[in-house]
Amino acid sequence: NAGVTQTPKFQVLKTGQSMTLQCAQDMNHEYMSWYRQDPGMGLRLIHYSVGAGITDQGEVPNGYNVSRSTTEDFPLRLLSAAPSQTSVYFCASRTSGVKEQYFGPGTRLTVT
Amino acid sequence: QQQVKQSPQSLIVQKGGISIINCAYENTAFDYFPWYQQFPGKGPALLIAIRPDVSEKKEGRFTISFNKSAKQFSLHIMDSQPGDSATYFCAASGGEYSTLTFGKGTMLLVSP
Secondary structure (H helix, E strand, O other), X not given: OOOEEEEOOEEEEOOOOOEEEEEEEOOOOOEEEEEEEEOOOEEEEEEEEEEOOEEEEXXXXXXXXXXXXXXXXXXXXXXXXXXXXXXXXXXXXXXXXXXXXEEOOOEEEEEO | OOOEEEEOOEEEEXXXXXXXXXXXXXXXXXXXXXXXXXXXXXXXXXXXXXXXXXXXXXXXXXEEEEEOOOOEEEEEEOOOOHHHOEEEEEEEXXXXXXXXXXXXXXXXXXXX
């Protein structure tokens, strides 16, 4: 049982490039979320999903897209990277009816 | 609008001392209040959590105190150890899909 996995661990992008951050969980959790962590800002919710085919925006959704075609995977897409998207990104999951969230190890993204 | 306010930003405690971190919330719909611990380069991990129907919860050296009328909750770490040095986040959730709103974090350093 690997829990929540994220790839890549590190990534450097140039402004305007696109990429997808991968997140997968093997716990059959219905709920999955993406957060970004910036110094002094805590973790802020980007997008979340309550099940396959269902997604919604969080606090800071601009510049990011998500989709959820399977229970296991919840990729985060940056369509045109900007320096303001330099951050550490965390994926999390939980099962419905239980509030405890499990976080992945994070992806550190730098946009130059 | 910051819905969960956390203080202090940083804290230095001597080994064996008590570490206290405070949080205040605004949204009375919140019904779950977890604390997360994060070590450098790692994802946040759930430390302890409380619901508003109890005023205190203790797990080992970690205690949450909860004051519903004041809309405040705090984390107490008794007999603090150097291994407790980490960043601590309070959070709150409530509502249909229970997404977490985080405080900005407290960097704790326990000196030997």
